[in-house]
Amino acid sequence: MKYAFFPGCTMAYRLQFAEKSIRMVVPKFDIDLVDLPFTCCPEPNAVRALSDETWLTFAARNIALAEAEGLNILTACAGCHESLSMAKHELDRKPEKKNKVNSILKDLGLEYKGISTITHVHQLLFDEIGIETISSKVTRPVPIKVVTHTGCHLLRPERVLHVDNAEVPVKLDLLCEALGMEPLDYMDKTMCCGAGVRKTNSVTSYAVLREKMTSMEMVEPDAVVVFCPTCFVTFESGQKVANRIFGTDFKFPVFYYTELLAIAMDIPETDLLLAEHRVKLDLPKRDETKKEAEMDMGDSIASSP
Amino acid sequence: MGDNTQDQLLKDLKERARPCFQCGICTSSCPVFRVAPELNPRLSVDSIITRGVVPREGNEWLCAYCLMCDQRCPMGVSLAEILMEIKNISAREGKAPPDVIEAALSLMQDGCLSPISSRSEKIRTELGLPDLPKAEPADVLKLFKATGALEVLETNKAAQEEASE
Numbered sequence: 017m018k019y020a021f022f023p024g025c026t027m028a029y030r031l032q033f034a035e036k037s038i039r040m041v042v043p044k045f046d047i048d049l050v051d052l053p054f055t056c057c058p059e060p061n062a063v064r065a066l067s068d069e070t071w072l073t074f075a076a077r078n079i080a081l082a083e084a085e086g087l088n089i090l091t092a093c094a095g096c097h098e099s100l101s102m103a104k105h106e107l108d109r110k111p112e113k114k115n116k117v118n119s120i121l122k123d124l125g126l127e128y129k130g131i132s133t134i135t136h137v138h139q140l141l142f143d144e145i146g147i148e149t150i151s152s153k154v155t156r157p158v159p160i161k162v163v164t165h166t167g168c169h170l171l172r173p174e175r176v177l178h179v180d181n182a183e184v185p186v187k188l189d190l191l192c193e194a195l196g197m198e199p200l201d202y203m204d205k206t207m208c209c210g211a212g213v214r215k216t217n218s219v220t221s222y223a224v225l226r227e228k229m230t231s232m233e234m235v236e237p238d239a240v241v242v243f244c245p246t247c248f249v250t251f252e253s254g255q256k257v258a259n260r261i262f263g264t265d266f267k268f269p270v271f272y273y274t275e276l277l278a279i280a281m282d283i284p285e286t287d288l289l290l291a292e293h294r295v296k297l298d299l300p301k302r303d304e305t306k307k308e309a310e311m312d313m314g315d316s317i318a319s320s321p
Numbered sequence: 322m323g324d325n326t327q328d329q330l331l332k333d334l335k336e337r338a339r340p341c342f343q344c345g346i347c348t349s350s351c352p353v354f355r356v357a358p359e360l361n362p363r364l365s366v367d368s369i370i371t372r373g374v375v376p377r378e379g380n381e382w383l384c385a386y387c388l389m390c391d392q393r394c395p396m397g398v399s400l401a402e403i404l405m406e407i408k409n410i411s412a413r414e415g416k417a418p419p420d421v422i423e424a425a426l427s428l429m430q431d432g433c434l435s436p437i438s439s440r441s442e443k444i445r446t447e448l449g450l451p452d453l454p455k456a457e458p459a460d461v462l463k464l465f466k467a468t469g470a471l472e473v474l475e476t477n478k479a480a481q482e483e484a485s486e
Contacts (some may be wrong), residue, residue: 025433029441030451036448046354053454055432055461061386062424062434065408066417074428077456077464120467124460171389173399182392208352212385213418220383223356288448 017144019090019135020082021049022100025056027245029094033292034245034272038092038137040283044153045145049090052081057096060169061212063132064099064186075103076117079134080126088133090140090247097136098169098177100304102249104134107174134292137274138170142187144287151196156282157196157298160238162271164188165228165251167244168208182184182206192241195280204231209250222258229255239269239297241276248272252294259260269297331375332411337403340368340396347390353383357365362390362400365407382418396467412473415480422477429465429474432456446466 044051055074058064064071069198079100082089092095107114108130111192118127141150166185174182183206187201207296229251233241242248255266270293279286279299290296347362347370348408349355354361381404406475411417427434432455435441445452466473 024451028445029433029435029437032441032444032448032450039450051451051453052458054457056428056434058428059424059434059447061384062421063428065382065386065405066412066421066425067468067470067473068405068409070425070465070468073464073468077460120464123439123463123467143378168385168389169388174392206389208385208387208389210352210385211381212387213353215423216418217357220353220357221385224352224385227352227355228337242345 017046018048018050018087020052020056020085020132021080021088022057022089022091022093022096024091024093024096024245025059026095026249029171031245031248031272033289034248034275035092037274037278037286037289040286041281042137042140044281044283045116045149047090050085050087052085054078057093057099059095059221060099060102062215070111071099071107072103073117073120075100076107076114076128077121077124077286079104079125079132080128082120082132083129084126088135091134091136093246094167094169095135096138096180097134098172100134101177102173104130107213111213136170136179136243138188138191140278140310141273142191146188147194148279150191152308154195154280156280156300156302158276158280159196159198160297160299161198161200161236161237162192162241163202163205163211163232163237164192164241165205165247167242167247168206168212170243171206188241188243188273195276197241198234200237202231202235202237204228207231209247210254211246211250214250214254218257219261221224222254222261225250226258226262226264229258229264229268229270232268233266237268239271241271241273243273255295267295269293269295330367330406331373334375334406335373338369338398341370341398342396343367343393344395346393346395347398350389350393351425352387352389353385357383360384362404364398365404366398369403370480375407375410377407377414377416379411379416381407381411382421406474409413412475415476417473417477419481422474422481425470425474429461429470430458432461 056263171182180187210221214221252270384404437439
């Protein structure tokens with residue numbers, strides 16, 4: 017299966033190691049990724065707030081690029097996923113909007129048709145590949161306790177996105193369990209990380225983050241697992257800012273799910289990913305004898321089942 | 322903007338807000354309200370329904386667009402979308418906050434919201450990630466012009482300059 021890969025601005029230019037983990041993992045499930053000249057999705061809370069029409073047209077251009085290649089889109093960021101999915105929902109339901117957008121895209125030699133689907137890595141792993149197949153690839157379980165945060169823009173609006181139950185999301189927990197982790201239930205699991213207002217009103221944004229992380233802290237997890245680069249940055253870097261503002265003492269390691277998946281599948285060079293983390297977590301080391309065997313045989317042989 | 326357009330916008334918003342019976346689950350579910358009660362989606366909708374006034378005193382920009390209100394409304398009123406419409410109206414009046422203007426400018430210049438620095442490109446290379454193809458800047462500008470964003474940006478720039486005088 018081949019997808020037009022949409023890493024999004026935040027992942028591509030701030031969380032490169034998370035993008036790397038996706039590119040490490042998906043080929044093992046026979047998925048190929050194609051890169052296209054996408055723009056920002058655009059981010060729903062800044063660009064769309066300025067002009068709904070601009071947001072819709074940019075999103076349509078992105079989708080039209082994939083359609084021209086006959087590809088479906090694979091998103092990696094909750095924000096991009098929501099933005100593109102909402103735009104598609106609008107365009108497919110409102111012909112007058114679609115016509116207007118297409119009259120603009122024509123000038124770029126593009127047309128939005130409504131034939132490409134938008135799938136997030138979360139859906140690819142849970143709905144398409146499935147827990148059973150993922151479990152079968154795990155050779156190096158990760159025995160840690162985690163809290164999961166699926167992210168607002170993967171859960172809501174539930175009527176459009178259908179990624180998981182928006183009030184009681186469980187799929188990311190099950191994906192974590194498949195890697196040997198223990199997901200912990202916690203209050204405010206579906207609450208926002210606060211990123212949406214970080215630049216408009218930072219104290220308010222970090223107060224939202226404080227509320228969220230206080231609830232996480234109550235169940236004493238080893239780490240936080242997310243499926244959105246923006247939530248990742250908010251938790252990992254934002255907790256330090258929250259500590260400075262509110263005198264809290266958060267120091268949670270944060271992971272984008274596919275990083276842990278890459279580790280659990282014992283894909284070589286995952287240390288590269290973890291080196292970029294600002295809060296480290298000691299995970300069980302790779303089996304040294306195996307590592308040496310790999311060096312002898314080469315990666316391609318070692319990674320085949 | 323002409324009065325006719327304003328009237329039509331208010332009429333549309335009223336229609337969308339109409340099923341609301343002011344139960345307040347939107348506000349009690351709002352993570353921003355929890356820490357900054359000046360953002361109150363229930364009151365925003367109340368203002369539209371009972372006073373016929375689109376509330377845009379600035380609090381609309383506190384909405385994080387997390388859609389919790391949207392999810393929980395028992396009447397299917399999409400409060401986050403109503404707030405988004407209010408932000409659009411507010412932006413056309415030159416009241417967009419600086420970070421929103423910045424985001425739009427960044428999209429117009431780089432086609433991307435995160436600044437693409439030489440360091441961020443270097444990390445991509447070090448990790449063996451591919452160079453991502455970029456959109457034609459001329460195409461990006463065309464979309465900005467054709468969708469009216471350039472005009473909204475000009476209005477906000479003028480308003481900012483006026484405020485600083």
